[in-house]
Amino acid sequence: MAAAARPVTDDLVAGLRGIVGQRGLLLGADVATRSCDPFRDVPPEGGVIVRPASTGEVSRVLAFCHARGQRVVTHGGRTGVAGGAYAGLDEIILSLERFAQIEEIDAIGMSVVVQAGATLEAVQDAVAADGLLYPIDLGAKGSATIGGTIATNAGGNRVVRWGMTRANVLGLEAVLADGTIVSAMNRLVKNNSGYDVKQLFIGSEGTLGVVTRAVLKLVPAPSSQSAALLALPDFASVLDLLGRARRLATLSAFEVMWSDYYRLVATSGTGRDPLPPAHPYYVLVEVMGHAEEVDRVQFDAFLGEAHDAGLIADAVVAGSGQQIAELWRVREASEVLVRTLGSFVSFDVSIEERAAESFVEAARAALTSRFETVRTVTFGHLGDNNLHVGVHVGPDTFTRETEVERCVYAVVKEHGGALSAEHGVGRFKREFLPEHVSPGALDVMRRVRSALDPSALLNHEVLF
Amino acid sequence: MAAAARPVTDDLVAGLRGIVGQRGLLLGADVATRSCDPFRDVPPEGGVIVRPASTGEVSRVLAFCHARGQRVVTHGGRTGVAGGAYAGLDEIILSLERFAQIEEIDAIGMSVVVQAGATLEAVQDAVAADGLLYPIDLGAKGSATIGGTIATNAGGNRVVRWGMTRANVLGLEAVLADGTIVSAMNRLVKNNSGYDVKQLFIGSEGTLGVVTRAVLKLVPAPSSQSAALLALPDFASVLDLLGRARRLATLSAFEVMWSDYYRLVATSGTGRDPLPPAHPYYVLVEVMGHAEEVDRVQFDAFLGEAHDAGLIADAVVAGSGQQIAELWRVREASEVLVRTLGSFVSFDVSIEERAAESFVEAARAALTSRFETVRTVTFGHLGDNNLHVGVHVGPDTFTRETEVERCVYAVVKEHGGALSAEHGVGRFKREFLPEHVSPGALDVMRRVRSALDPSALLNHEVLF
Numbered sequence: 001m002a003a004a005a006r007p008v009t010d011d012l013v014a015g016l017r018g019i020v021g022q023r024g025l026l027l028g029a030d031v032a033t034r035s036c037d038p039f040r041d042v043p044p045e046g047g048v049i050v051r052p053a054s055t056g057e058v059s060r061v062l063a064f065c066h067a068r069g070q071r072v073v074t075h076g077g078r079t080g081v082a083g084g085a086y087a088g089l090d091e092i093i094l095s096l097e098r099f100a101q102i103e104e105i106d107a108i109g110m111s112v113v114v115q116a117g118a119t120l121e122a123v124q125d126a127v128a129a130d131g132l133l134y135p136i137d138l139g140a141k142g143s144a145t146i147g148g149t150i151a152t153n154a155g156g157n158r159v160v161r162w163g164m165t166r167a168n169v170l171g172l173e174a175v176l177a178d179g180t181i182v183s184a185m186n187r188l189v190k191n192n193s194g195y196d197v198k199q200l201f202i203g204s205e206g207t208l209g210v211v212t213r214a215v216l217k218l219v220p221a222p223s224s225q226s227a228a229l230l231a232l233p234d235f236a237s238v239l240d241l242l243g244r245a246r247r248l249a250t251l252s253a254f255e256v257m258w259s260d261y262y263r264l265v266a267t268s269g270t271g272r273d274p275l276p277p278a279h280p281y282y283v284l285v286e287v288m289g290h291a292e293e294v295d296r297v298q299f300d301a302f303l304g305e306a307h308d309a310g311l312i313a314d315a316v317v318a319g320s321g322q323q324i325a326e327l328w329r330v331r332e333a334s335e336v337l338v339r340t341l342g343s344f345v346s347f348d349v350s351i352e353e354r355a356a357e358s359f360v361e362a363a364r365a366a367l368t369s370r371f372e373t374v375r376t377v378t379f380g381h382l383g384d385n386n387l388h389v390g391v392h393v394g395p396d397t398f399t400r401e402t403e404v405e406r407c408v409y410a411v412v413k414e415h416g417g418a419l420s421a422e423h424g425v426g427r428f429k430r431e432f433l434p435e436h437v438s439p440g441a442l443d444v445m446r447r448v449r450s451a452l453d454p455s456a457l458l459n460h461e462v463l464f
Numbered sequence: 465m466a467a468a469a470r471p472v473t474d475d476l477v478a479g480l481r482g483i484v485g486q487r488g489l490l491l492g493a494d495v496a497t498r499s500c501d502p503f504r505d506v507p508p509e510g511g512v513i514v515r516p517a518s519t520g521e522v523s524r525v526l527a528f529c530h531a532r533g534q535r536v537v538t539h540g541g542r543t544g545v546a547g548g549a550y551a552g553l554d555e556i557i558l559s560l561e562r563f564a565q566i567e568e569i570d571a572i573g574m575s576v577v578v579q580a581g582a583t584l585e586a587v588q589d590a591v592a593a594d595g596l597l598y599p600i601d602l603g604a605k606g607s608a609t610i611g612g613t614i615a616t617n618a619g620g621n622r623v624v625r626w627g628m629t630r631a632n633v634l635g636l637e638a639v640l641a642d643g644t645i646v647s648a649m650n651r652l653v654k655n656n657s658g659y660d661v662k663q664l665f666i667g668s669e670g671t672l673g674v675v676t677r678a679v680l681k682l683v684p685a686p687s688s689q690s691a692a693l694l695a696l697p698d699f700a701s702v703l704d705l706l707g708r709a710r711r712l713a714t715l716s717a718f719e720v721m722w723s724d725y726y727r728l729v730a731t732s733g734t735g736r737d738p739l740p741p742a743h744p745y746y747v748l749v750e751v752m753g754h755a756e757e758v759d760r761v762q763f764d765a766f767l768g769e770a771h772d773a774g775l776i777a778d779a780v781v782a783g784s785g786q787q788i789a790e791l792w793r794v795r796e797a798s799e800v801l802v803r804t805l806g807s808f809v810s811f812d813v814s815i816e817e818r819a820a821e822s823f824v825e826a827a828r829a830a831l832t833s834r835f836e837t838v839r840t841v842t843f844g845h846l847g848d849n850n851l852h853v854g855v856h857v858g859p860d861t862f863t864r865e866t867e868v869e870r871c872v873y874a875v876v877k878e879h880g881g882a883l884s885a886e887h888g889v890g891r892f893k894r895e896f897l898p899e900h901v902s903p904g905a906l907d908v909m910r911r912v913r914s915a916l917d918p919s920a921l922l923n924h925e926v927l928f
Contacts, residue, residue: 108703108818109849110710153656164654167631182904186813189848190628190885192617193900194668197908199663203656220711239572246574247684247754249713286777290711294762298755350652354572383481384653385573421654436657440646444661444916454906463658 002387008047009163012070012092016050017059024051024098024418035087036078037139044087049154053080053098055173055212061094062210063179071179071377071460076148076204077119079140081346082426083431084152084205090459094210096147103213109186110218111170116147116211129404133221135162139332139398153203155422161252161288164422165202168217172198174209177453181233187215200448205424205447206459208452221251226299227324230306231279231314236359238281241311242353242383248302250287250295251383256376257330258360267337274316283382284331286324337390339376343397344377344390345404345424350418351387358389359415367391371400388419405432412436427461434464472511476534476556482525487560491513495557499543500549502604508537508551511790512831517562519637519645519676525558526674527643534923536641538670540612541606543584545810546890548616548669548926558674560611566590567677571777574682575634575651579673580611587680590711593898596682599626603796611675617667620888624847625716625752629666629885632681636662636707638673641917645753651679664912669888670923674914684757686716686752690763691788694770695743699821702745706817706847710765714751715760715847719795721746722842736793738780747846748795750788801841801854805862808841808854809868815851823879824851835864850885851878869896876900891925898928 008027017025026049034049036042052058065072075086075095085149090164100117107130114123120141138144139151140154148154149242150172155164171186182196188330201211208310232238238256245251257265262282266273289295306312318324360378367374371393380387391397391404409419409432419429419436434442445464449456479494490513498513500506512802517520525729529536537551539559547904564581571594579588584605587598600723602608602620612618614636619628626632635650648662663721664672696702702720709715721729726746730737740747753759782788801808815823824842831838836856844851855868873883874898883893897904908928913920 004583067678106816106818108707110815115640127614130875153660155654155656159654162633166660167627176908180904180907182908183902185906186882187816187880188618189887190623190814190845190850190880192619192886192887192888193883194897194905195909195912196617196630196663196666197667199660199913200908202660204659220707243572249753289713291762291765294758294765299760301755301758350654352570352651354570381654387697411777416651418652418655419657421652422656424656425658433658435474438645438647441658441680443644443649444646444664445641445659447915448659448664448912451911 004064012068013048015060015064016048019064020052020057020073021048024053024057025049025118026051028431031408037083038079042086042091044295045089046087046091046093048092048161050092051095051096052380053177053345055213057277058094058175058210058212059179059181065092065358066178066457069455069457071226071457074117074151075461076145076151077140077143079144080152080424080426081147081430082424083425084426084459085334086427086461087460088264090322096145099212105130106187107132108270109187112218113185114146114216115213118146119349127218128221131221132167132218134216136165143269146214146216148213150211151204151206152395152424155386157255157381158252159381166199169198169202169214170217171215172201172211174201174211174227177455177457182209183426185213185215187231204457205426205462207277207449207463209458220290221288224289224290224292225286225321226318227284227286228303228315228317229274229327229330230283230285230312231275232270232281232283232311234280237311237383238283239353240305240309241283244302244306245285245383248287248298250259250289250298252288253284253286253422254381254383255284256380256382259329260379261379264377265333265336268340270333270336272333274327274330275314276344277337279313284327300360330381341377341390341392344392345397347389347391347408348423348463349387349389349412350385350423351412351415351419352385353382355415356382356387359411359417363389363408363411366411367393367404370407372450384421407446409436424456425463430463467492474633476532476872477512477642479528480512480525480861481825483528484514484516484521488517488521490515494543494821495698500551501547502543502545506550508557510552510557512556513559513561514556516557519639519819519905522558522639522674522676523643523645526639526641526646529556531922535921535923537923538615538674540581540609540615541607542602542889544610544612544616544888545887546884547887547892548890548923550891550925552925559610562674563676568650570770571596573651576680576682577649577677577682578610579677580609582610584608584610584613584832588796589772591682592685595685597685597752598632598633598682598820600629600681610664610678610680614666614675615670619717619848619850621845622716623845624718626880627777630663631821633662633666634680635782636665636675637677638665638675640673641919641921646673649677649679657862668888669926671913673922685756686754686761688753688756689750689780689785689788690760690790691744691748691750692779693738693748693794694776695739696743696745696747697777701775702747702846703817704773705915706749706767708770710848712751712762714762716752716845717748717843718848719748719842721795724842726858728804728841729794729797729800732804734799734800736797736800737793738794739778743777748791781922793845803855805839805841805856808856809861809865811853811855812887813851813853813876813914814885815847815876815879816849819879820851823875823881826879827853827872829877830875831857831868834871836884847884873900894925896926
């Protein structure tokens with residue numbers, strides 16, 4: 001599959017310029033000053049960024065590249081953490097940044113039609129005026145684009161209520177590697193007219209086509225919000241609490257922090273210590289609804305019953321929006337992790353709820369048996385099975401990254417977990433994918449990729 | 465693509481018997497007494513039903529058929545209304561009826577592992593003991609199988625709350641036409657480890673593989689239920705009411721009946737007349753939750769506010785489970801339609817909420833301009849865009865079925881609607897599919913089918 005590196009040639013540039021014009025093309029320093037990684041400076045190697053401003057231009061760019069056997073890497077907001085936006089010498093970049101309009105809001109049908117380059121935040125702001133919410137919520141929402149969140153099936157903090165991106169996309173338009181425009185701009189909740197082709201493009205990390213437009217499903221923006229931070233005496237209490245929380249139709253988040261995470265954050269001197277750090281588990285539970293009083297009564301009853309059942313060792317109940325935000329600051333403290341641990345290898349795995357405690361213990365044991373210094377931080381969206389684990393093994397953590405990954409992913413596999421819950425596979429986890437999916441499933445993936453992009457020109461190094 | 469008819473040959477029967485044994489094979493009268501249609505007597509023409517009892521047997525049967533170029537039609541509960549279970553002379557039947565165990569219930573993770581031949585009702589009964597609900601709810605649940613509901617992405621009455629089958633399947637196992645076993649028995653809410661291959665099999669109507677097992681997502685069984693039947697003065701009020709209902713996190717159904725439907729049912733002499741039949745629209749709205757008192761307070765507040773806003777002309781609020789069931793009898797009265805109209809052509813389309821009234825009027829106008837006698841009944845799951853329309857054009861309705869369909873589907877297309885909301889395309893709507901999806905989308909469907917089943921041996925006459 002390896003192609004010879006194709007340096008930027010005059011006819012490549014001229015051909016692309018003929019399609020997108022001078023404004024649609026970036027070369028030289030304009031390329032080198034961009035990074036493909038949100039945390040590090042990793043410029044695209046290929047030296048060309050093409051920025052089509054319409055679906056037709058995307059189609060003509062891809063058809064042109066297809067005819068030349070030119071590989072293409074698609075860029076959204078470049079906030080992905082799996083290396084999906086990295087581009088090698090023989091790859092040009094296709095960026096959707098000039099195709100970013102919000103085309104139409106339907107307040108009755110509760111949907112919005114957007115171009116793929118629009119950011120998540122721009123969409124949220126635009127629909128808020130109609131009392132609506134696009135419920136995918138990520139830290140990177142100011143930069144992450146709709147196209148990128150669709151390509152990676154982004155998750156985030158409110159999946160327990162509204163699902164991942166897949167559950168919130170009604171329709172989309174995509175362009176195949178050969179330039180074929182696939183319009184599936186469905187606006188209907190129910191549509192069983194043939195295969196649901198949009199599903200192919202959601203979560204396929206840009207390997208099956210370039211998503212150009214989408215119809216997103218909206219929900220009425222909640223008008224009430226309550227949250228509490230709870231300390232729990234053991235993991236059985238966490239599971240019991242989760243079972244009870246799932247009976248709240250208003251449940252919008254159920255975030256668990258292991259003591260290794262909470263203690264680090266609470267003692268960081270950044271004012272993130274609403275509860276003393278002596279307990280084994282902390283849960284941030286949140287509800288959102290449309291009836292302030294009734295929602296609060298229900299939430300208080302939930303907390304009261306959990307307390308009476310002996311599940312809660314300590315608690316802080318937020319009394320205002322400001323206090324809710326302060327509780328979320330405890331959960332979203334990545335800059336504290338970076339500052340305190342220095343380097344760490346970051347995992348985004350899924351584990352069944354019932355296996356989560358034993359997974360964390362087994363992963364720590366496996367790491368401790370292999371590395372002299374081991375420090376972990378563990379937290380995640382337990383209601384969605386999603387655990388994030390950060391692992392520090394000393395000053396050489398980054399050089400030993402693959403070794404750390406092998407160790408942890410073996411434990412993930414033993415526990416029936418998933419290699420990636422929400423970040424995707426990208427380039428970084430590619431070597432682990434075949435061990436974490438069945439041979440038959442991998443066979444289907446290969447057949448489908450080959451059917452839509454026979455030369456694997458799109459995001460060639462991504463996934464498999 | 466037309467293959468010569470293959471009569472039942474001794475070596476075909478011997479080969480299949482070698483895989484599934486005598487009990488796994490039906491021939492002769494055992495085949496002829498079965499129907500492929502839930503309403504009519506349509507025996508399979510091919511004369512062979514093979515009934516594997518394990519995934520391995522399904523795989524060997526399909527590999528054997530693949531090697532012979534033998535076409536196969538898969539049978540679940542044969543409750544589909546789009547002709548997907550019909551089988552021609554050159555097709556054998558593969559029935560999952562002997563592969564129907566409920567393998568494992570996970571009360572903590574709230575999932576159940578089932579074999580594809582289990583009925584919807586058997587699954588619901590099994591999980592109820594753990595206080596759980598599989599929320600797909602269909603009239604045919606006593607016969608419809610999990611495999612069939614997955615293959616058709618079945619919908620039903622509670623989609624507005626819990627989504628269609630696609631939203632309730634965590635993982636599945638399928639066998640490709642060549643016998644390849646594809647295991648994607650995911651139990652995790654979040655799993656972005658490569659393409660989500662299960663999506664291919666959900667809603668593809670058995671054309672991409674035979675679904676053999678599944679992991680279904682469960683929800684806590686609601687303990688409270690309230691419902692009301694409301695009469696509304698106009699369609700604007702229906703839309704306003706729907707917008708308010710969507711703010712109820714407990715909303716579990718929002719069913720609209722046009723006056724043509726309600727009048728027919730209410731005057732049928734079957735005791736289905738909780739409100740006088742003089743109003744233009746009737747809505748059955750239902751909520752389900754886990755807190756009887758609070759849920760009822762919220763539902764009453766919703767009804768009170770809708771009344772104060774002038775949306776409600778008349779109302780019956782159910783005071784007991786028995787009364788809720790009686791309201792549902794008004795909505796589920798298909799035997800009344802059959803008895804009163806005799807013959808009618810049945811539509812299952814999706815239309816955007818805002819276009820639903822004008823669609824119904826335009827469809828009636830188009831029918832009236834073409835047929836002398838026209839009688840319609842219109843009802844549906846408006847919160848999911850799904851309208852069911854029954855059309856009677858006189859005693860020759862069935863012989864003029866295609867003419868009626870052409871007329872209505874043209875109006876569906878003009879209104880941006882979908883050919884099928886939940887019943888699927890099957891054989892019956894196949895000729896209309898190319899007009900109702902984009903050329904690019906159809907191209908993708910063809911490429912994918914060809915990649916997984918190059919000779920289109922599975923459900924050959926279905927979809928396209």
